[in-house]
Amino acid sequence: MSIESNRVDWRALWASGDLARFIFISLGILLHATNETMVATVMPAMVGELSGVELVGWSLAIYEIGAIVAGATAGRLVTYVPLRSNMVVAALLYATGAAICAAAPSMPLFLAGRLVEGLGGGALVALAFVSVERLFPRNIWPQLFGIMSAIWGVAAFSGPLLGALIAEFFSWRSAFGLFFFGGGAMALACFAVLRGPAATQRQAAPGTLPRFPVTALGTLAISVVLIALAGIRIEILRSSVLLVLGLAGLGLFFALDARKPRSRLFPSRPFDRRTPVGNGMIMVAAFSVATCSFTVYGPLLLTSLHGISLLTAGYIIAAESIAWSILSIAVANAPPHREKLIIIGGAAMIATGIAGFAYTVPAGSIPLILLCALLQGGGFGMAWPFVTRLIVAGASPAESTIASSAVPTMQRMGYAVGAASCGIVANAAGFAQELSGETARSVAIWLFLAYVPLALLGVAAALRLMAAGHKPAVA
Incomplete structure (x- = not known):
């Protein structure tokens, strides 16, 4: 294939609606990555109100656990459930988690919201990559993936600034309120933007994919939680046992993953x-x-x-x-x-x-x-x-x-x-x-x-x- 045939006509792509649809889908990456990096700069104000400084490390750990599990899940669920339905549920999960964080009266409830946010955000990112494969011509995939990388970069450095600005001039709760509205708006817009058989129909019959690695991912999540629990109240025996169990759990996760060649991570x-x-x-x-x-x-x-x-x-x-x-x-x-x-x-x-x-x-x-x-x-x-x-x-x-x-x-x-x-x-x-x-x-x-x-x-x-x-x- 010649170089000329691989050239992308961006004006025609915009006129067709494909580029606008892609930008919308990529907003899921923006929501996830901005939220992921924002929490560090709102943490000082949040700890001052909720206390629980001993749980600060959980704010990222629990979010990443949700993102890992949801990212692995979304790539498989999209075969059994239409892409649009997956996107709507992921956006609603994200918005729900943000609402819980914004209204949290205590650090444990805030962390529960972060877990739900991570599930929604991780799914949105995975579904964005799936959407490129499902909804767009193969010849423009490299350009679209390049744009996705740029969006991630923008989110990575805008997140901390956004969190700092909102916490400085409003409140840390307002920052999560903003993401609640963002997730809700994306869920509503999915019905208008994601149309056609590729987005609204199942792509394969159940049974064509390997079983989802529930045991391995469950082991991974429990292992990280055990490591985090070891640091909440420092006692030599208790903390040592939890840390050893957590590290052993990570080893078990890789052993379980290796036993499933068709579904390994x-x-x-x-x-x-x-x-x-x-x-x-x-x-x-x-x-x-x-x-x-x-x-x-x-x-x-x-x-x-x-x-x-x-x-x-x-x-x-x-x-x-x-x-x-x-x-x-x-x-x-x-x-x-x-x-x-x-x-x-x-x-x-x-x-x-x-x-x-x-x-x-x-x-x-x-x-x-x-x-x-x-x-x-x-x-x-x-x-x-x-x-x-x-x-x-x-x-x-x-x-x-x-x-x-x-x-x-x-x-x-x-x-x-x-x-x-x-x-x-x-x-x-x-x-x-x-x-x-x-x-x-x-x-x-x-x-x-x-x-x-x-x-x-x-x-x-x-x-x-x-x-x-x-x-x-x-x-």
Whole structure:
């Protein structure tokens, strides 16, 4: 096929209504990603009203659990239930969760709302990708996926700023109220926008797909909850037992996943250090867990320790996402012989940023804190496209599709586990007793130092990834 035949006529696409329909569908990504990143900058105001600082780590962990489960569910349900019905239910779930959060009188009820929000948001994202395949011509898929990536980037840096602005000038509850109306409006609009057989009819008869991995995903959810529970009330025996059970549960999840070749979420031997797939997955997991500290606790620590405004904290969080996007674009066309330098350089930047936060956050130097945020976000942006490519290229041909979808799934798992484990470190360092300047300083040091070994594990995996070459894994 010639290059000319692949060229997209965007005016004709808009005139046909396909582009407008695609933009509408992609609003689900905007709702999910903005909400995911917004919560960090509304957290200081929310904790001041609801208290429950020992549960801060749950705000992201429980949201990611819902998103992981819903993302895996939506891709299968769309075969049994029409796409439009799935979109409506997902949007209503999202709106319901936002309403619960906005009206929550206590932190436990707020977390229940976050779980429901995560279910709705995760489903909206998965359904957006399904919609591209179902509703649009194959020749424009690359362009549409590119737009989706840009929308995600915009949401990643606008979320913290939006949360900070609304909390600063209105209230943190207003931020969730905004998402309630957004979810409700999207549910109503689905009936007008999603038409035609591809959106309103089932695509296959029941029984044509493998069984949904209920046991494996249930094990994953319970494991993350156990890790989070270990950090609520720090007692050596109780916390140790819960942590060990949670980690064992994660191991059981991967064992259960490996036993179901037709419905697995990860390729075979996902942590084999002798293969590109294994080293790539170790790198993704290690850095996803290790970088949660600043995302979850950064604004709370900065406002408690140094009186930094929510808006300034929002700008710093946003800068991390902007650095990710800019450097990802900057290295996108790098020649293959530069891959090694880019991946190792990105890994080193992430590790340096994590270690640097241990000094800069307690010290309160905004320029240095911003530098660490730029290093952490920029390192991700540099390394991630090439790591993902090497993981997919290193997988066996039968598992290349699984490998590509496993990267974002592993990242979400890492965020969930990281957010839960952050709660253990923060509460052990003093937040379980009180939220004060003195305890915040202790928390700020240990919250980042604790993850330096994991960051070094990610760097080691990056080095092995490049040494492993490009030989495909054996299924």
